[in-house]
Amino acid sequence: MTDALIVIKDAGKRYMRGKQSVQIFDHLDMTIPRQDFVAIMGPSGSGKTTLLNLLGGIDRPSGGVIEFDGKRMDDLNESKLAAFRAGNVGFIFQFYNLMPMLTATQNVELPLLLTKLGPKARRERVNTALEIVGLSDRARHKPSELSGGQQQRVAIARAIVSDPKLLLCDEPTGDLDRETAGEILSMLQTLNRDFGKTIVMVTHDPEAARYAKRVLHLDKGHFSEKDLRQ
């Protein structure tokens, strides 16, 4: 592993629930090296998804600093955060979150509409992404015509099509059977190992966490590292 891709220093997150302020975590420190594959586990409400949102720039910390690739991102305005997400982060959700009216190809192409790539270059990238996830033969199918596993592969292709450095996965196998989940997790391992993607995966499932290089346990606002492979 080389230098750090993400550094979190003394970060805190507080929400207002009605009139009540709820502290999710405080004084959180974390470093994610490039090409790491880290699984984050923890009980419900421990702040796993909140942490993922902070890493992905869809939420801002209440305090502290978050650096991505050596640059602060916690103080970016909304449009700069949007540009940051488009260029640096791929998201994979539990329920795939594909656009139902678009084909697999069009779903994968969606993030490329934000780039300056021409139609031909976009088509090439989409084809490559679909090849990587093994779904070239389902390119013209809509999500409703695909199985859960196939939909998640399309979602992975969408996440990697703009070649981001970071993939954030929120319970990526939570809606899949064991066998399909294994396929998806192996694919994530491949993306980490062969394509150099840094992956942060939130999961409840210890079996899924075994595919990561390391596992962090988040509880009461603090991390503890565990090795589930032993």
Next chain:
Amino acid sequence: MTFLDLVRKNLFRKKLRTILTVVAIVIAFAIFGVLATFQNALNAGVDTAGADRLMVTNKINFTLQMPVAYVQRTRSVEGVKLVSHADWFGGYFRDPRIFFAAIAVDPPTYLDIYPEYQLPPKHRQAFLSNRTALVAGKAVADQFGWKVGDRIPLKSNIFQQMDGSDSWDFTLAGIIKGESARIDTNFVLFHYDYFKGTRSFGGDTIGWMIIQTRSAKDNARVMKEVDSLFANSPFETETQTEQAFAKAFIEQAGDLGFIITAVVGSAFATILLIAGNTMMLTVRERTNEIAVMKTLGFASERIFALVIGESLLLAVIGGALGVFIAWLSSFALQNATGGTFGPMTFTPGIAIWSVVLMGLLGLLTGWLPAVRAMRINVVAALGGK
């Protein structure tokens, strides 16, 4: 895939709902197009009225007569360039239900004062040189299939000939075209002298005079002087600009402009609610998807543009179809009315107004949903809150 493809796919994901909304918009724009065409036809006389032309009618009522001798006296008023006169014949051809204006005129001055009526020189000469000649506006000639040289018997529902007949025989000397499609050509003209010499009553009287002033700046003074010239006579006059006269003539039937505006306004207010509701529902149903798009990096401004793009596309599809129907209807209306209410033409002006309304409809119906979409909180939406 382009940004526009994305807008289109979003718009047609619930086909039935979109089609029903489009149909409602089509109806609104068709109503607008047809009524605007109708209003345009009614206003054609007002819009095409010459700025330097005045109409002199009997002060009591414009249907009453005045002596033909007024023409000569009016010519002496300072600022008057040309004076012509006309008389209403109340004519029809075979079927009294098919309306057109049949007017007995002083041909040379009348044609000079209305240069927008285009008559080939040969036909003009034929008209001037033959006392029983008649020239027909293109709308009338087309309506009855008349050709130059045809014998045209016209009946009057007002006058009779001295021999008791109510029919006058004419020879069609030419067909008048308007210099633009907005010029009403639903009329026929013939010689006042022929009419005066054969009618059983009316004597040396005319229906109205038309004055061309040297300049529109002279209008106010000429109007005043002409009316004072005939003040305290048995036939007092009322002189007004041709535009004011045409407007007053239309408004005899009520304020049609207001009625048309009210109908069109109601149609658009309804469609604003229908299309606005559709767009609002659309955005509400897609809260999660919009949050996902934001997560992928679509900035709020792009989300705003996507939703506004959808409402604009909806308005343009419905509007364009409605305008097309209105355009087709203008031909049917022209055939059905034969130009009775003026030329039923779907003008470029109506098309431009339609485009403006499409834009307004799209912006107004899309604005609120677009702002709502722009403000969707990604964390809350993805968390199902």
